[in-house]
Amino acid sequence: xxxxxxxxxxxxxxxxTQYAFERIGAKTNIVWHKKNELPSDVDLVVLPGGFSYGDYxxxxxxxxxxxxxxxxxEYAKKGGYVLGICNGFQILLESHxxxxxxxxxxxxxxxxxxxxxxxxxxxxxxxxxxxxxEVLNIPIAHAEGNYFIAPDKLKAMYDNEQVLLQxxxxxxxxDNPNGSVDAIAGICNETKNVFGLMPxxxxxxxxxxxxxxxxxxxxxxxx
Amino acid sequence: MKxxxxxxxxEGVLDPQGKAVKHALESLGFKDxxxxxxxxxxxxxxxxxxxxxxxxxxxxxxCEKLLANTVIEDYSIEIVQ
Numbered sequence: 001x002x003x004x005x006x007x008x009x010x011x012x013x014x015x016x017t018q019y020a021f022e023r024i025g026a027k028t029n030i031v032w033h034k035k036n037e038l039p040s041d042v043d044l045v046v047l048p049g050g051f052s053y054g055d056y057x058x059x060x061x062x063x064x065x066x067x068x069x070x071x072x073x074e075y076a077k078k079g080g081y082v083l084g085i086c087n088g089f090q091i092l093l094e095s096h097x098x099x100x101x102x103x104x105x106x107x108x109x110x111x112x113x114x115x116x117x118x119x120x121x122x123x124x125x126x127x128x129x130x131x132x133x134e135v136l137n138i139p140i141a142h143a144e145g146n147y148f149i150a151p152d153k154l155k156a157m158y159d160n161e162q163v164l165l166q167x168x169x170x171x172x173x174x175d176n177p178n179g180s181v182d183a184i185a186g187i188c189n190e191t192k193n194v195f196g197l198m199p200x201x202x203x204x205x206x207x208x209x210x211x212x213x214x215x216x217x218x219x220x221x222x223x
Numbered sequence: 224m225k226x227x228x229x230x231x232x233x234e235g236v237l238d239p240q241g242k243a244v245k246h247a248l249e250s251l252g253f254k255d256x257x258x259x260x261x262x263x264x265x266x267x268x269x270x271x272x273x274x275x276x277x278x279x280x281x282x283x284x285x286c287e288k289l290l291a292n293t294v295i296e297d298y299s300i301e302i303v304q
Contacts, residue, residue, distance in 0.1 A: 103237075108240060
């Protein structure tokens with residue numbers, strides 16, 4: 001599997017992401033945001049975490065207009081797989097490749113900690129190797145992760161199984177660290193080829209980091 | 224010519240900053256505040272030669288494309304000579 005990892009000014013999770021994908025045997029390429037095209041034969045594009053453009057204006061609002069995003073958008077529209085992690089998720093929302101928007105966390109704090117999340121739907125490539133209801137332990141680290149979507153659109157997302165991950169406690173019961181609608185932690189688009197989540201799977205890719213659950217997640221792209 | 228753009232969260236979208244500011248005001252003894260909405264203001268200095276209407280139209284496009292996220296935010300534009 002060939003993975004292109006996009007680096008914007010202010011991205012800071014590109015090497016962790018590279019490390020995690022190489023652990024599962026993927027070939028990776030870090031691509032500078034000024035490029036106009038993606039490397040050939042890419043199987044997955046990852047927008048990693050960080051603080052692109054210093055989060056100025058709104059998280060992801062300016063990165064969205066980087067030259068490479070035109071190529072990413074075309075790639076996604078042709079059915080290519082795109083994964084946005086944390087700031088990458090915010091960029092995908094700002095690009096309208098995913099529905100909804102992010103607000104400041106309800107308690108206004110930057111939250112950085114391990115957080116349990118559970119799988120809501122595995123009817124997609126990303127989470128295909130996990131079971132609905134399965135609880136994972138994955139770090140979160142964000143100030144703007146308070147996911148918002150209008151109620152009517154939310155219903156359509158449930159109907160189409162686009163709500164993929166929800167925050168929870170160790171037993172899979174309701175927990176909501178940031179105020180997101182329905183404690184949503186991750187979603188996909190209507191055609192299920194663009195994915196976004198606030199938790200960082202790449203920070204949970206070996207036992208020495210406290211959890212290997214992130215590997216279970218990203219592995220889905222290998223199948 | 225200047226354009227003053229005010230951006231704030233839409234009615235019905237809970238404003239976490241506004242809520243926190245309201246609590247702070249209450250704890251300072253200001254009991255008459257019913258609601259607080261925190262927004263941001265962007266002041267654009269525009270080149271000479273634009274008519275008010277042209278300026279407004281262009282700033283509106285800026286808001287739609289970049290300055291506001293219309294999924295959750297509303298904006299208002301004031302053109303000042």
